[in-house]
Amino acid sequence: MKAIIQTHYGSAESLKITQIDTPTPKPDEIQIKVMATSLNAPDWRLLRGKPFMVRLSSGLFKPKHLVKGTDAAGIVTAIGGNVKTFKVGDEVYADLADSGFGAFADYVCIDEKLAALKPKTLSFLEAASLPLTAITALQAVRDKAKVKAGDRVLIVGASGGVGSYAIQHCKRYGAHVTAVVSTGRIAQATALGADATIDYTRTPLDQVSEKYDIVLTINGFYPLETYKKLLTSTGHLVLVSSGKMSQILTITAFGPLLSKKGGQTYSGFLARPSGADLAHLSALIDDGHFMPVIEREIAFEDIPKWIGELEKGHVGGKIVAWVNQN
Numbered sequence: 001m002k003a004i005i006q007t008h009y010g011s012a013e014s015l016k017i018t019q020i021d022t023p024t025p026k027p028d029e030i031q032i033k034v035m036a037t038s039l040n041a042p043d044w045r046l047l048r049g050k051p052f053m054v055r056l057s058s059g060l061f062k063p064k065h066l067v068k069g070t071d072a073a074g075i076v077t078a079i080g081g082n083v084k085t086f087k088v089g090d091e092v093y094a095d096l097a098d099s100g101f102g103a104f105a106d107y108v109c110i111d112e113k114l115a116a117l118k119p120k121t122l123s124f125l126e127a128a129s130l131p132l133t134a135i136t137a138l139q140a141v142r143d144k145a146k147v148k149a150g151d152r153v154l155i156v157g158a159s160g161g162v163g164s165y166a167i168q169h170c171k172r173y174g175a176h177v178t179a180v181v182s183t184g185r186i187a188q189a190t191a192l193g194a195d196a197t198i199d200y201t202r203t204p205l206d207q208v209s210e211k212y213d214i215v216l217t218i219n220g221f222y223p224l225e226t227y228k229k230l231l232t233s234t235g236h237l238v239l240v241s242s243g244k245m246s247q248i249l250t251i252t253a254f255g256p257l258l259s260k261k262g263g264q265t266y267s268g269f270l271a272r273p274s275g276a277d278l279a280h281l282s283a284l285i286d287d288g289h290f291m292p293v294i295e296r297e298i299a300f301e302d303i304p305k306w307i308g309e310l311e312k313g314h315v316g317g318k319i320v321a322w323v324n325q326n
């Protein structure tokens with residue numbers, strides 16, 4: 001089968017399209033014929049092996065996982081002996097971040113618990129835009145920030161995959177959403193439901209006087225002092241990501257210590273792939289409460305080039321690619 005592989009850390013040129021053996025499912029696994037995939041920010045971090053910390057899980061000196069790719073939408077082509085939820089022919093989607101990746105290939109095998117039936121109303125290409133980013137946004141909004149009706153939420157970096165899905169989840173929970181985006185992304189954020197926008201190219205956040213119950217940081221970087229000033233006295237900062245790794249490490253390790261009892265709280269956040277959450281997302285989509293945000297459709301062969309573009313940090317929405325069209 002064809003696959004995009006990586007044998008050493010480096011630039012997008014270290015990715016190669018080649019032929020490898022087709023994987024067969026273990027007892028708890030399903031084999032998926034991948035119809036479509038999408039690109040994610042972690043793709044380039046794993047490509048580079050940077051920051052060095054990512055190598056603790058991805059391989060110290062060379063990548064542990066040969067085939068790249070996190071998001072898969074496709075058809076079940078074989079099942080292991082213990083599989084109960086799926087049958088051959090089911091149309092599914094999955095986030096492979098905790099199962100060795102492998103979505104940039106004709107076939108991948110994963111534990112059945114990580115997959116869900118894809119939304120019936122979406123194409124494979126649309127479904128592939130969702131797993132990692134929409135579930136990250138869901139878990140950050142629902143489980144970590146615990147957004148509820150009436151909350152005033154500030155989303156910093158609201159135009160990428162995670163951000164554009166976070167706007168939609170916050171709106172579903174009845175929050176008032178302010179999206180921090182660049183000038184060209186204001187219309188997209190508003191169309192997705194943002195009640196207000198801040199153009200970060202014109203208004204630095206340290207000049208904003210409004211207060212928010214929740215600040216969700218997904219892209220960009222501001223010092224903790226700036227976020228503290230934006231929060232109400234009992235507000236909650238949830239750091240999904242940051243332009244500075246040192247800030248992620250500080251908040252993840254010391255957030256609970258820095259937080260004040262009965263006052264402001266500061267939390268790091270790590271998403272966990274979940275078939276159950278994907279099934280929940282499918283229901284939301286088929287009921288018309290959530291939609292994919294696709295920026296660009298590219299050819300399978302162009303995936304390495306576009307992972308290089310993602311590293312520059314200014315691709316909004318999601319980039320999707322067909323792996324097999326029939």
Ligand SMILES: NC(=O)c1ccc[n+]([C@@H]2O[C@H](COP(=O)([O-])OP(=O)(O)OC[C@H]3O[C@@H](n4cnc5c(N)ncnc54)[C@H](OP(=O)(O)O)[C@@H]3O)[C@@H](O)[C@H]2O)c1
Pocket residue numbers: 040041042132133136156157158159160161162163180181182183184185200218219220221239240241242269270271272310313314315316317
């Ligand atoms: N914690 C977790 O479990 C978890 C899980 C998945 C992903 N992540 C992380 O979440 C981050 C976001 O990922 P993503 O997929 O949404 O895409 P991304 O490629 O990191 O985001 C690109 C978007 O960010 C915007 N942006 C760039 N600089 C900005 C700034 N200074 N202020 C505000 N917006 C800015 C860009 O728009 P403009 O250029 O127009 O501003 C673009 O639309 C990544 O760092 C990723 O690694 C974390």
